[in-house]
Amino acid sequence: MFPPFDQKQAAVLLSKVKNGLNDGSIILKRDSNPSDGRNTSLVMLGALVCQKEDGTLQQFITVSGISCRLEGRLPAQFIEPLVSSSQIFSALEENDLEIHQLTDKIKTETSPQKAAELKKLREKLCGQSLLKVFKSYSFFCADGKSRRLLEILNYDKTKKLPPTGTGDCCAPKLLSFAFEHSLTPLSLAETKIHFSLEEKTAKPRCSFSSDYSSPTLFSRPEPELFPPCDSRCALILPSILGLKILYRDKDIIVVNKQSGVLSVPGRGPEKQDCIVNRVKRLFPNCIDQPSVHRLDMETSGLLVLAFTKEAHRELNRQFEAREVQKKYIALVDGILAKKGIAQSGTMELFFRLDPENRPHQIWDADCGKKAVTQWQIENVEYYTAPDSSRRPVTRVSFIPHTGRTHQLRLAAADSHGFGVPIVGDTLYGHCEQGERLLLHASELSFTHPETKERMHFSCPPDF
Incomplete structure (x- = not known):
């Protein structure tokens, strides 16, 4: 970390x-x-x-x-x-004697098959004891809420215990x-x-x-x-802090934004929880408006924010001059090769806001803003949906050369692009319960606003 x-x-x-x-x-x-x-x-x-x-x-x-x-x-x-140690020893006490007895039996067991059975039973008992221990842990977090360790680890879904x-x-x-x-x-x-x-x-x-x-x-x-x-x-500090911090100094901070969190505050009290406000809560000396770019709420990945006005001004200039390089990874819902999509290429699309259906963007060759996107098909793989069904998807890397709203989601879903939405896209595709948009900002390069050093960050997706 x-x-x-x-x-x-x-x-x-x-x-x-x-x-x-x-x-x-x-x-x-x-x-x-x-x-x-x-x-x-x-x-x-x-x-x-x-x-x-x-x-x-x-x-x-x-x-x-x-x-x-x-x-x-x-x-x-x-x-x-x-x-406390007494609480932990109490949680371990129930299975402790049997675990030690199994260990002694394993040491003297001559049958490999029987030894394997004993080890499996011991592993089960150890898992039960550890689960009981970890149920005792909870943490106060930066937002003032207390969260249980097993909630942070999403244990009910993964069934994986931490070290x-x-x-x-x-x-x-x-x-x-x-x-x-x-x-x-x-x-x-x-x-x-x-x-x-x-x-x-x-x-x-x-x-x-x-x-x-x-x-x-x-x-x-x-x-x-x-x-x-x-x-x-x-495993736990990002939930305690509300941020996964990849880099920080006196001028800037780079975080890995989780899916489902706004980049900047929206309208209304229910939309105030966002990366900007989480940064300001942890670092009170931060300027009031640290954001220099944003990701859609459903998109995860790399974000850089500024702590000072000077850093904010310089990073804004770099984004406007297109000196910042970004790369995204997406799982597109289908096999692109079957649609005749080339292995790589660059597309130019034109979109504008649909005022009757905000925040959707619609194709408009005359009045739309140009969105330039470079793509590379990485491979075809199988995706396991929340209902455990499996289907083929295509892993694609996108390099946007412009910064239009929903640019990559439209590059995938619109008929002028791939015509195949990104998995979990609630706006231009379909999202099952328990699913998320599988779009992640995986690489970010810019010049440090103070040191002038070229900085590159890489953060692979969790899908």
């Missing part, structure tokens, strides 16, 4: 904790010894700096996992795990606490702590060095900073 917030202020707080661990004024304590089955001699140390509504700052620290904590002269409030420890990393703990208390995050940073236990009751020895046996505590002059992890945090 890309660090969602600036790390500098929080890094100062990490250094204070580092110094406290060095001089003994802060102690890292464990409730249990490291397990032989995994590397528990490593924990993450996290720090968060927030702003209260009155403008004052509040600082927080935590560690990853459920069995470690910091005690002593702490420079900030310590944030406890979202779910063990999901929800126990530093970033989800810190951010959930901040949003629960109506605080605005300003800076978030994490680093690693390595430690060893010489005896069962020994005080941990901590080091930023990768050498666990090194007697030097925190030999690095400054803590090495790490972003939230891809294996666990990336």
